[in-house]
Amino acid sequence: MKNHRYSEKPFPGSFPRHILFHGLVAVIITMLAGCRGDDRSNSEANRVAKLFPPYYDLTIPPNIAPLNFIIQEPGSGFRVEISAGNSKTIKIRQCSPEITIPLQKWHNILSGNSGKTVQVNISVLDHNRWTRYEPITHHIASDPIDPVLAYRKVHAVYLIWREMGIYTRNLTNFDERPLIENYSTGYGCMNCHSFSNNDPSKMLIHFRIVHPGTLILNEGMLLKVNTRTPDAMSAGIYPSWHPDGNHIAFSTGKISPHLTTRLNKVVDVADRSSDLVVYDVKNNTVTTSPGISTGMRENMPAWSADGRYLYFICAPEAVKGDDESLLHSRYSLMRIAYSTKLNSWGEPEMVLSADSTGMSISMPSVSPGGKYLVCSMTDYGYFTIFHKGSDLYVVDLETNNYRKLELNSGSAESHPSWSSNGRWLVFSSKRMDDVLSRTYIAYFxxxxxxxxxxVLPIKNPGSYHTSVFNYNLPRLVTGRIETGPVDIRDALQKGSLEVDFE
Amino acid sequence: MNHFLILTIQHLEKKRISVDRRLSGIIFGILPGIYLILAFLYIFFITRPEFYFHHVQPPFILSIDYLVPYLKVPGGLSEMIANLFMQSFCYRVPGTIVLFGLAGFIGWLALELMNLIRTSRLNRIWALIPFSLTIILTNHYNFPFSVIVSLLIVLTCSLLLAKKGKRPAGILILYTFGSLMVYYSSGSGYMILFSLMAWFFTFRFNLWKSLLIALFIAGFTFFFCRVASATLFPIPQEHTFFYFFPGKIYFMTFEPNVIFYIYLLSVPGLLLLAFIMTGIQREKRTDSSKKVIMMAGKAFAVATLLALTFSGHRATCRGDAGKIVAVDYYCYHNDTARTAKVARSLDNYSLTANLNYNLAISKAGTMTEDFFKFLQLAGTDALHPDAEFDPEKSFIAADFYYNLGYITEARHWAYASLVDFPYSPRALRILVKIHLITGEYNAARRCLIILSKGLTNRKFVREFSPYLQDTSMIETCREIMEKRNFIPAEKELTPFIDVRFRELLEANARNKFAYEHLVLYYLLDAQLERFMELYEDADNYFSEPVDIYEEAILMFGEVNDSPVNQPYQISPGTMARYREFNSILEQYEGDEKMARNVLYWKMGTGYLYYFHFIYPRIVKPVIIYPEDEEPPI
Structure with a gap:
């Protein structure tokens, strides 16, 4: 019997395989050689390398996931060295410009150097020459950020929607998990997820159109309530949890979207009339005060850190038939005292009037320490997410002085909120392309x-170029939310608990 | 003599066998071959994969963000694979080949499964049933293509199970893995279908074993579907057992008909038939009765195939609905002649077709000349695609406003279409252009990157990438610069389309599209005074007299009882038409129906006809809002 391996044929049958194998080896060697280049032929670029996302000279939390990035410089080889203090340097050398930093090594660097700096050195091989760019230095804050971020992902929607979901993202790594996606509930709308003091055990989500109601997660129990009382204009809209975790302030009212021909404000939302109410979670009752249920438009409630005041925005009554008063009003920042124990209200007080700022205030959020309030300001209206000119401002609640924050861009900034330690701000910004909202994090x-x-670090930053979703209403929480899509779906199928008006 | 007789009988017998063979050859060889050729031509000429693609806008891009969501839910994998296959439908020939290939694969799987139960050449005919229905169902452009992929997966798993599951333990293991795979890839309904198929192959064991395996299959199916829905996947509760295809927005919803269920159950039905035939074959019969049964079987198979094919075609071929898609397709591809031809061939009036017709002639630059060549039954609504908020018309609305240069509305509707058709190439392409016009280059770049990760956009990406690499090049693009110059002033969006046209004209008096649309709006609404005001500027846009404008002037004179012929120098041709029109009207005085019919054939494509016989039959409801409500802005 002939042994095929030692066939006497000059070109055995496996000849094409040899060609293929040799070719493959040649390609691999060429690629490796391409990545290596000649280490001796270096040059210095007197600038930093162009990166996407633009992670330059940041202050970052000591527990944040790796800031993966793409080097937007022409080249065939890329070398990145990340070093801090005495920690072991992370060395990455590859042919692809998409830099994925090893998770554990990154955390080793951050955790061992909080309060210090981390340096990112980048070199690019182009035409057989390595070019070394100026190092990028990030400051590692000693204050950690809350480990979980909740947000809604929704298409670039104006008047209609289809797919959306509320997700949580572990900020220390890249795990994203859905809290609820609307395909499991008949593609209804869901919005305004809100937490009490960044506490993952106290959460609410509104559901509209399909299985409508407000789903409240309160220490492990999911309860669907209908917050609309016979006398109210609507069910609860914009929520704010009281620090005691047992009361939620809501706006109620009539709002309607409308379109414009403005390039910097393609859509707006008209607040035709609105009031405020407070829902008592334990007793399932709703209460209000004449001071916040006036002909004026009271909207966007936010509790003070100690729970003694309810901040809100307020605009004059919209005159029927007068579009100017309806659409172009400016909102002031006000507050009203409230005692949850006595269920007693004070009188409304002006905090920052629209006349003094010359702008309209919206989306107030009080810092956990109670000293600051961050809000968005724009030329008019309250629904600032489509206003290219919407910026974030900080109000010192001790002096009522306000100023524009340094973190603004030329695009719409909105939905600011705080970490539980008050050192981190998260907000939505459209600065990446002026169309889609992304979540941004800033040290305060x-x-x-x-x-x-x-911008929120993600495993593959290129996804920011291919995702067609808005990252809407970012909210930080201190831990994992102990419920999930199946529980929420099942809770939604049940009937709503009707609230009583007190 | 006897020898001669024997020879004759033998000869006759040989001849009969030869005829039988020839007949069999025709029935089992030539006829299926012809049938397959006809099926291919049917896809190419009737199904038209490119229309299917255009209507569905199946998304597929090579990106984690796109792929991962499909892998998270049962049925997602089939949907994703279906979208991948459907990319070939973008082009007519590859689309035809792929659809034919998939249908052929389903037919072959059905044949193999039947042959495992009973080998017969007749199975070739029977196997053409699922093959035919696969093709026929795609006539209905709302038909979810994932159904075909899911059936393919079920049949493949069934074949593996039937071939490898020779022992009870083997069939149980194969069934468990197969059903889990089918559930994950295709959803609960297909798991039940797979279980049904698996059940047939338990018949090869003795009664008790077969019963036990069947009980296991039924129990596993029931409990797994329940448990998966209750704990693993947050699927809608109605999908617990009978999920067959993903939900779509209401105007894309596929309502399953009898043919759909016949299709799903066709292969189990054929397997059942194979079992019955096996039983019949076992019975002892004479040669002649066998022949009769065989002939009857052949006739029955052919008749069933033809009956299902024709009834399936009738049930799924949706006449006007298919043509409306064709009109949209031709309009999108700037084929004005075909758009007009198909739009005019509709049996019933369609606003969508009307809008597309108007858009096509506007893009071709013959808006005014050809406008009344289509019966403008919807009046001014045919110039206002978003007169009613209708997501179904989002693509048309985006194209319409883009063509006009009303760019904020084009953007609004393009994004609205992207909501209902995520990653749609059509929506992304127009968004690239819109963002280039508005100067939102990063957004344009994002859309172009997504398109570049698709499989059907290479040409478009190549065309528009240079503008983003060097934005100064945009000034060399006539289309973008023209639209940029048309952008209207910034204010609240008016709900009135005529005001929008006016805003466009105020922004740029050279916007001929806006002028033509505004004039036509007044003509459609018989606001002749306003038309006369605008007519003063007609010379700025037209070098020759415009027939319908002259006819409108004559109508204006007639209505106001004032001579218009001399002051406006109406051309002799128009005057002749006007006189002829009036003489026919007089001829049929008192018989409007007759006058209308006669004039339709003679002068149905002019304004005179519209003014006399169509306007004002369109009565728009005036919506009065309750006291405490205000109309939405």
């Missing part, structure tokens, strides 16, 4: 200064 130091913000 003890002097009330916001540092350069950075």
């Amino acid at each position: 130091d003890r002097n009330g200064v916001a540092h350069t913000p950075f």
